[in-house]
Amino acid sequence: MSRVTGDAGTGVMSLLYPRLLPGETERRFRMLHEVPAGGHASMADNHSSRAVYAATGGRRVTRDELDQLRGSVLRVAHDQGFPAAPSAAQRTAFDREAAQVLREGCRMVPGEAAQRQVWAFLALVLLPDVCVWRWPADAGNRYVADRFKGTDLTRHALARLWTRAHVLRDDAADDPYHLLDVLGEADLDQIMARRSALAGSPALVRAIVRTHRDDEAGGASPASRAVASRAVASPAMASRAVASRAVLRESLTRLLRLTAFVDLDSASEPELGRLVRQVRSEARAALGG
Numbered sequence: 001m002s003r004v005t006g007d008a009g010t011g012v013m014s015l016l017y018p019r020l021l022p023g024e025t026e027r028r029f030r031m032l033h034e035v036p037a038g039g040h041a042s043m044a045d046n047h048s049s050r051a052v053y054a055a056t057g058g059r060r061v062t063r064d065e066l067d068q069l070r071g072s073v074l075r076v077a078h079d080q081g082f083p084a085a086p087s088a089a090q091r092t093a094f095d096r097e098a099a100q101v102l103r104e105g106c107r108m109v110p111g112e113a114a115q116r117q118v119w120a121f122l123a124l125v126l127l128p129d130v131c132v133w134r135w136p137a138d139a140g141n142r143y144v145a146d147r148f149k150g151t152d153l154t155r156h157a158l159a160r161l162w163t164r165a166h167v168l169r170d171d172a173a174d175d176p177y178h179l180l181d182v183l184g185e186a187d188l189d190q191i192m193a194r195r196s197a198l199a200g201s202p203a204l205v206r207a208i209v210r211t212h213r214d215d216e217a218g219g220a221s222p223a224s225r226a227v228a229s230r231a232v233a234s235p236a237m238a239s240r241a242v243a244s245r246a247v248l249r250e251s252l253t254r255l256l257r258l259t260a261f262v263d264l265d266s267a268s269e270p271e272l273g274r275l276v277r278q279v280r281s282e283a284r285a286a287l288g289g
Contacts, residue, residue, distance in 0.1 A: 004158035013059055013107075014057060014058035014059075014107060014109040014112060014151045015059065015060070015061040015065070015106065015112070015139060016053050016054050016058045016059065016060050016108075017053075017061055017106075017107055017108065017112065017115075017118040017121060017122070018047065018048060018051035018052070018053060018061075018118070018121045018125070019051055019052050019053065019054070019115055019117035019118050019121065020048060020049060020051045020117050020120040020121040020124060020125060021050045021052065021117070022052065022117070023050070023116065024048060024050035025120045025124060025149050025150075026149075026169070027073040028043070028125065028128075029044060029143070029145060029148055029149055032109055032124075032128065032132060032137075032143050032148065033137070033141060033142070033143065033232075037137075038083060038259065039137055040128045040129040040132045041128075041129040043124075043125075043129070044070065044093070044125070044126065044127065044128055044130040045125050045126070045127055046063040046066040046067050046070070046125075046126060047063055047066075047125075047180045048120060048121065048125050051117075051121055051125075051190055051249055054115075057109070057111065057112065058108075058109070058112070061260060063223070064110040064156050066126055068105070069101075069105045069106065069126070070126050070127055072100070072101045072105050073098055073105075073127055073130055074127075074130060074133075076094055076097040077102055077130050077133060077134075078095060078099075079093075079094075079097070079106060080093050080094040080097075082130065082133050083129070083133055084229060085136070086131075086133065086134070091107055091134065092133060092184070092185065095134075095161055095185070096177075096180050096181065098158075098161050099161035099162065099164050099177070099180055100165055100177050100216075102158060102161055102162040102165065103162055103165035103166055103177075106162060108162075110166065111264065113159065113162055113163070113166070114153070116149070116150030116151065116153060117150060119150040119153060119158055119159040120148070120149050122158050123147070123148045123150070123156065123157050123158055124148055124149075127158070128148075129146060129184065131147065131157040131158065134157055134199070135147040135148075137159050150167060154189075154192055154193035155193065160192065160193075163199075164180060164188060164192060164193065165180065165252040166194045166202070167192070167199060167202040167205050167206070168180055168202075168205065169202075170206060179206060179209045179210070179213075180211060182209050182210075182213045183209060185205060186245075187212075187248055188244060190248070190249055190252060191205055191208060191209075191252065192205075193223045197256060197259055198252065198255060198256060198259070201264055203267075203268075203269050204255075204264055204270055204272050204276070206269070207269065207272040207273045207275075207276040208248075208251070208252070208255070208276055209253075210273065211273065211277050211280050212244075212248055212280075215247075215280060217242075243287070246287055247283050247284045247287060248280075250283035250286065250287055251276070251279050253280065254279050254283055255276070255279055256278070258275075
């Protein structure tokens with residue numbers, strides 16, 4: 001394989017993806033609403049005459065590679081019951097598996113992944129049926145534009161998964177994606193979307209997630225995850241699960257304040273780990289935990 005600079009960490013040449021033009025993005029988003037439920041596979045394609053590529057930064061992805069990517073994501077969806085409507089557990093499992101597939105299979109650098117129209121192509125041309133399955137229309141048959149167009153990448157059906165896998169990838173671990181299993185959708189959203197200033201530092205996000213996992217006083221250790229799963233049967237356990245989430249969110253608020261005065265980008269991962277543990281301890285104390 002060719003090797004170039006600007007690689008995302010694999011040492012392999014970055015791929016450049018089609019960028020769907022804005023007018024075509026709007027047209028295909030309207031098409032989603034016109035196609036009957038269960039028929040969106042007919043929209044899927046591996047190219048569009050209404051897309052362009054960046055001039056530099058890698059090589060263009062081939063149609064065969066796009067077909068392989070579609071096949072990989074489809075297999076993950078089928079494992080979770082596609083095309084039947086997924087349960088909450090199936091949606092969560094799909095997100096975790098698809099995040100890894102996208103991170104490994106797309107072979108794109110963060111600069112390419114920051115291009116909204118790339119994700120518009122992937123959602124509206126390459127994988128419209130899977131994205132519709134994961135984010136179906138509401139009772140009024142309306143799809144949420146952010147999930148498809150790329151107007152907000154923290155909410156996009158596929159971009160948010162790629163970003164999670166990229167940020168949480170732990171190269172030092174046997175399973176580099178083990179941190180994807182620590183937090184649920186709502187808690188990850190607190191970090192990746194609502195506190196985007198923190199998500200800009202992958203090392204800091206990994207420290208936050210590791211600390212939450214290791215906080216046996218109420219974090220997401222295996223024991224505490226078991227507690228959370230039984231919470232519906234016990235008000236005391238439910239209270240503990242809620243307290244864990246409150247500590248996480250208070251910690252995030254305190255860390256966000258710190259970023260105004262401290263350059264966390266220059267800190268090493270061990271230094272970030274110590275800082276996050278200290279902040280989490282202070283947050284727990286402030287909440288009376």
